[in-house]
Amino acid sequence: MNGVLVDTTALIGRHLLHLRRTPTRILGVTLTPLTMVLVLGYMLNKAISVRGGDYLGYMMAGVGAQVALACVGSIAIGTATSLRNGLVDRFRSLPTSRGAILVAHTVSDLGLAAIGICIASIVGALLGWRPDTGVLSIAAGFGLLLLFTYVMLWFGLLLGLSVRSPEALGALSGLVLVCGSFLSNAFVPLDGLPGWLRVVAEWNPISAVSSACRQLWGGPMSASTGSVVSEHPLPAALVMLAVIAAVTVPLSCRAYHAAEPR
Amino acid sequence: MNAAIEAEGLRKSYSDHHALNGVNLSVAAGTVLGVLGPNGAGKTTTVRILATLARPDSGRAVVAGHDVLREPREVRRRIGLAGQYAAVDEQLTGRENLVLLGTLLRLGKQGARDRAAELLARFELTDAADRLTRTYSGGMRRRLDLAACLVSSPPVVFLDEPTTGLDPSSRATLWRMIRDQVASGVTVLLTTQYLEEADVLADRIAVVDHGVVIAEGTPDELKRKVGAEWLEVTVAHGRDLSAAASALSCVAAMPPREAAGGKSFSVRLPDGMGAVATAATALETAGIEIAGFALRRPSLDDVFLHLTGQEHS
Numbered sequence: 001m002n003g004v005l006v007d008t009t010a011l012i013g014r015h016l017l018h019l020r021r022t023p024t025r026i027l028g029v030t031l032t033p034l035t036m037v038l039v040l041g042y043m044l045n046k047a048i049s050v051r052g053g054d055y056l057g058y059m060m061a062g063v064g065a066q067v068a069l070a071c072v073g074s075i076a077i078g079t080a081t082s083l084r085n086g087l088v089d090r091f092r093s094l095p096t097s098r099g100a101i102l103v104a105h106t107v108s109d110l111g112l113a114a115i116g117i118c119i120a121s122i123v124g125a126l127l128g129w130r131p132d133t134g135v136l137s138i139a140a141g142f143g144l145l146l147l148f149t150y151v152m153l154w155f156g157l158l159l160g161l162s163v164r165s166p167e168a169l170g171a172l173s174g175l176v177l178v179c180g181s182f183l184s185n186a187f188v189p190l191d192g193l194p195g196w197l198r199v200v201a202e203w204n205p206i207s208a209v210s211s212a213c214r215q216l217w218g219g220p221m222s223a224s225t226g227s228v229v230s231e232h233p234l235p236a237a238l239v240m241l242a243v244i245a246a247v248t249v250p251l252s253c254r255a256y257h258a259a260e261p262r
Numbered sequence: 263m264n265a266a267i268e269a270e271g272l273r274k275s276y277s278d279h280h281a282l283n284g285v286n287l288s289v290a291a292g293t294v295l296g297v298l299g300p301n302g303a304g305k306t307t308t309v310r311i312l313a314t315l316a317r318p319d320s321g322r323a324v325v326a327g328h329d330v331l332r333e334p335r336e337v338r339r340r341i342g343l344a345g346q347y348a349a350v351d352e353q354l355t356g357r358e359n360l361v362l363l364g365t366l367l368r369l370g371k372q373g374a375r376d377r378a379a380e381l382l383a384r385f386e387l388t389d390a391a392d393r394l395t396r397t398y399s400g401g402m403r404r405r406l407d408l409a410a411c412l413v414s415s416p417p418v419v420f421l422d423e424p425t426t427g428l429d430p431s432s433r434a435t436l437w438r439m440i441r442d443q444v445a446s447g448v449t450v451l452l453t454t455q456y457l458e459e460a461d462v463l464a465d466r467i468a469v470v471d472h473g474v475v476i477a478e479g480t481p482d483e484l485k486r487k488v489g490a491e492w493l494e495v496t497v498a499h500g501r502d503l504s505a506a507a508s509a510l511s512c513v514a515a516m517p518p519r520e521a522a523g524g525k526s527f528s529v530r531l532p533d534g535m536g537a538v539a540t541a542a543t544a545l546e547t548a549g550i551e552i553a554g555f556a557l558r559r560p561s562l563d564d565v566f567l568h569l570t571g572q573e574h575s
Contacts, residue, residue, distance in 0.1 A: 003368060006365065006368070007365075007366055010362055010365040010366055011362075011366070013362075014351065014354065014358075014362055017353065017354060017358065018353045018354075021353050021394070022353065085347055085349065085352075086345045086346065086347035086348075086349030087349050087350075087351060089310075089315055089343065089345050089349060090343065090345065090349040090363075090410065091366075092314075092315055093313050093314065093315060093338060093341065093343040094338060094363070094366055094367065095335050095338040095339045095367070096366045096367075
């Protein structure tokens with residue numbers, strides 16, 4: 001067990017060196033959410049009204065979720081690239097636990113996401129975002145966002161191992177970002193959506209995570225429709241994340257185990 | 263003799279083709295087997311199976327005393343793999359690459375650092391050790407890749423086309439370094455498309471084509487399969503050609519064969535230096551002015567083309 005820890009630490013060190021040498025990766029996962037904060041939270045803040053509070057308070061949860069979505073593409077492309085240049089083969093030919101390799105990759109990208117969420121939150125605070133539910137509750141909100149990010153990173157890993165083409169993944173990651181952000185209540189309350197789409201968006205895990213964060217941060221909520229997800233967003237979000245992780249983690253490990261270069 | 267690598271009946275199909283159709287290989291400990299074949303012959307698939315990166319559909323293989331399917335981890339502890347692409351992390355320096363591998367191979371912090379310094383020196387990379395590997399030349403990357411697969415001093419090393427794409431001088435450097443490793447007792451399985459490379463490095467050669475081993479033996483044995491030595495004679499004046507040919511007909515094993523240009527021909531000689539001396543004396547006695555007199559052994563190119571039936575390509 002101790003050995004696995006040494007491996008994981010060494011591999012995290014590798015990813016941190018990468019980050020130090022290409023700090024622009026932080027931009028990759030922060031740029032879109034930051035733009036959303038500035039455009040929606042500042043420029044259009046007064047133009048969008050939500051029940052029970054300020055729009056900035058509503059959207060900050062969505063911004064956090066969007067950082068997580070941006071990480072999906074980033075880790076997927078990284079994985080596909082290292083499959084292509086033979087590095088994955090080198091690591092797989094070592095007696096190192098393959099779990100350590102994947103955990104190190106996801107944990108270090110989680111650090112990247114944390115930086116992104118911090119930057120977005122600071123800019124939000126500068127624009128007047130003031131969650132007021134107490135330190136514990138606010139921290140719990142950030143904790144939930146990080147948990148969501150971590151699960152999304154495993155999803156991204158699986159995507160990268162399955163799709164394999166960095167070019168295709170570049171296009172897909174844009175799709176994940178846009179669909180994830182707008183087929184959910186991350187930025188816009190679901191009230192105005194057509195009926196069937198509203199159900200889809202409501203059961204989107206991103207909606208559950210965003211709603212739960214709003215609840216924890218005391219932001220304005222979407223109107224409840226009486227469904228389980230809108231009544232109890234936090235437990236719903238936790239269950240959904242557990243289910244997604246239960247699928248993506250073993251599938252990623254299996255895909256990595258069997259990875260053949262194409 | 264103890265086999266360090268033993269494969270029996272390896273088969274592997276991908277959705278669209280049969281990559282391996284029953285590969286048998288055996289490499290004695292401390293020797294080099296060159297696996298020679300054209301692109302798509304199954305060389306890389308064989309290496310991937312032996313290095314536990316891919317599972318065969320059927321067949322079995324034992325590497326360094328452990329079954330690749332049943333004890334892949336034990337095999338991984340005892341092998342080094344340098345794949346077709348120099349698999350180095352471009353965003354790390356040469357030293358960081360080796361230290362990372364040393365740590366993963368449980369050499370300990372200091373142990374990994376010492377081993378990295380030692381390998382960098384041995385592969386003449388000390389000056390470039392602290393530069394990012396993306397600034398390395400192709401030859402330097404290959405050297406680092408070779409160093410990387412030796413971090414744990416594995417008894418068995420797989421080199422998949424180690425010099426593909428290198429210029430001749432980098433290739434010669436790499437050959438020298440591979441030979442140094444072999445001298446220290448490592449068993450090497452090397453795939454290559456270069457006959458010269460197999461000839462220089464390998465003790466034995468397995469020629470593969472369409473997923474099967476079509477010939478196996480020492481370089482000399484394979485050359486002998488294609489035929490004995492040829493004597494190439496070039497006369498100074500074209501008019502002497504037939505006189506020279508008839509002078510040699512007494513020593514030749516087969517009738518002389520005239521080459522293009524009208525001034526040279528080749529005869530197949532029976533084995534041994536005696537035949538060469540007799541031939542030289544016969545030409546001397548006939549008083550023919552000779553411009554060229556050379557003994558030519560079949561090259562591995564001849565072997566390869568002969569075996570794969572692509573003589574006319």
